Amino acid sequence: MFRINDNFTKLPASYLFSEVARRVKVYTESNPGTDIIRMGIGDVTRPLCPAVVEALHAAVDEEAKGESFHGYGPEQGYGFLSEKIAEFDYRSRGIDIGTDEIFISDGAKSDTGNIGDILSTANRVAVTDPVYPVYVDTNVMGGRAGELGEDGRWSKIEYLPCTAENSFVPALPVNNPDVIYLCYPNNPTGTTLTRAQLKVWVDYCREHGALLLFDAAYEAYIREDDVPHSIYEIEGAKEVAIEFRSYSKTAGFTGIRLGYTVVPKELKGVDEAGRSVALNGLWRRRQTTKFNGASYLTQRGAEALYTPEGQRQVKESIDYYLENARMLRVGLAEAGYEVVGGVNSPYVWLKTPDGMSSWKFFDHLLERYHIVGTPGSGFGPSGEGYFRLTAFNTHENTRRCVDRLTGKS
Numbered sequence: 001m002f003r004i005n006d007n008f009t010k011l012p013a014s015y016l017f018s019e020v021a022r023r024v025k026v027y028t029e030s031n032p033g034t035d036i037i038r039m040g041i042g043d044v045t046r047p048l049c050p051a052v053v054e055a056l057h058a059a060v061d062e063e064a065k066g067e068s069f070h071g072y073g074p075e076q077g078y079g080f081l082s083e084k085i086a087e088f089d090y091r092s093r094g095i096d097i098g099t100d101e102i103f104i105s106d107g108a109k110s111d112t113g114n115i116g117d118i119l120s121t122a123n124r125v126a127v128t129d130p131v132y133p134v135y136v137d138t139n140v141m142g143g144r145a146g147e148l149g150e151d152g153r154w155s156k157i158e159y160l161p162c163t164a165e166n167s168f169v170p171a172l173p174v175n176n177p178d179v180i181y182l183c184y185p186n187n188p189t190g191t192t193l194t195r196a197q198l199k200v201w202v203d204y205c206r207e208h209g210a211l212l213l214f215d216a217a218y219e220a221y222i223r224e225d226d227v228p229h230s231i232y233e234i235e236g237a238k239e240v241a242i243e244f245r246s247y248s249k250t251a252g253f254t255g256i257r258l259g260y261t262v263v264p265k266e267l268k269g270v271d272e273a274g275r276s277v278a279l280n281g282l283w284r285r286r287q288t289t290k291f292n293g294a295s296y297l298t299q300r301g302a303e304a305l306y307t308p309e310g311q312r313q314v315k316e317s318i319d320y321y322l323e324n325a326r327m328l329r330v331g332l333a334e335a336g337y338e339v340v341g342g343v344n345s346p347y348v349w350l351k352t353p354d355g356m357s358s359w360k361f362f363d364h365l366l367e368r369y370h371i372v373g374t375p376g377s378g379f380g381p382s383g384e385g386y387f388r389l390t391a392f393n394t395h396e397n398t399r400r401c402v403d404r405l406t407g408k409s
């Protein structure tokens with residue numbers, strides 16, 4: 001009989017957001033008509049901006065005619081988009097990234113999950129805790145995690161706690177990991193690291209020969225000057241870091257899917273024989289084999305984001321969400337909640353009141369206030385006793401959420 005990948009059987013029964021959705025479904029089925037405010041999964045709610053919609057329509061019209069139809073595109077993405085990325089997202093910040101270092105994909109979730117394909121299963125991994133569950137779960141699938149302990153930690157993964165005790169700033173690892181995941185602005189805590197704080201990590205990776213997997217999916221929410229938009233703003237980062245970017249939270253592409261990953265040519269690991277190998281070529285080989293490229297339509301849509309109207313419209317949308325984040329942060333803090341995040345991020349991270357467990361608080365909010373959030377413990381052991389709310393809703397619903405939580409309605 002054939003064998004399955006046993007690593008999958010080690011995983012918790014369901015992915016965090018599937019579990020949240022399941023519980024909400026059970027609740028709404030037994031309480032039909034309840035007015036639920038959804039602030040759980042970080043899914044955008046505002047429509048695509050007009051510049052993107054126009055570009056998508058034009059691209060569909062092209063696909064409708066034989067002379068302008070596109071079949072398979074370049075696996076690494078169309079030049080018309082990677083040139084804009086290189087220019088607007090990097091060169092404008094003084095970072096030199098070549099189009100052949102940019103790999104356009106269907107999103108950062110896939111890329112952060114798939115990157116393990118080009119890394120040895122012998123690598124030791126470190127993650128901040130709490131953490132976006134994709135990093136941990138995909139390392140479980142890949143056989144790098146070891147066994148799940150009763151404390152909720154995988155035996156071979158080094159956890160770097162980020163809690164109120166250390167002001168949500170992770171300490172450097174002590175077990176000499178080979179691969180380190182950082183996500184800033186952070187999912188789930190919504191906190192950021194300054195340029196000086198990120199430099200510590202780049203320097204550490206350079207000294208220890210570690211790979212930094214830097215998830216910058218929430219970069220567009222940064223409004224403070226000392227928070228870098230790209231890890232490559234830090235000197236030497238191109239030798240140690242892969243950066244993941246996404247159009248999901250930036251431009252509302254959660255449904256139409258698009259992102260990209262930067263693998264600098266300088267970035268090298270070693271093979272079993274100790275020879276130096278560039279990751280850029282390995283990722284290209286992986287992508288050209290397993291991925292046929294993001295759709296032409298979506299890439300044309302994203303290209304429109306780099307026009308003056310596109311930039312303005314996207315900023316308007318993000319400002320809208322940031323205003324929600326501000327309402328949550330300020331409203332909850334005024335009512336006595338301990339809150340972080342929500343400044344350069346659509347996520348607000350709060351301490352559950354009265355030492356309530358994260359899932360207990362989830363049930364309490366759903367049943368008493370009809371609000372859906374995400375339990376902090378779902379993001380890792382150090383998330384226990386915390387809870388995440390997102391800014392992805394209307395101003396009106398955000399206000400109602402704050403009022404319900406602070407006893408004003």
Ligand code: MLT
Nearest residue numbers: 040041042043109132187
């Ligand atoms: C989240 O809620 O953390 C995100 O929506 C998940 C994701 O981006 O995949």
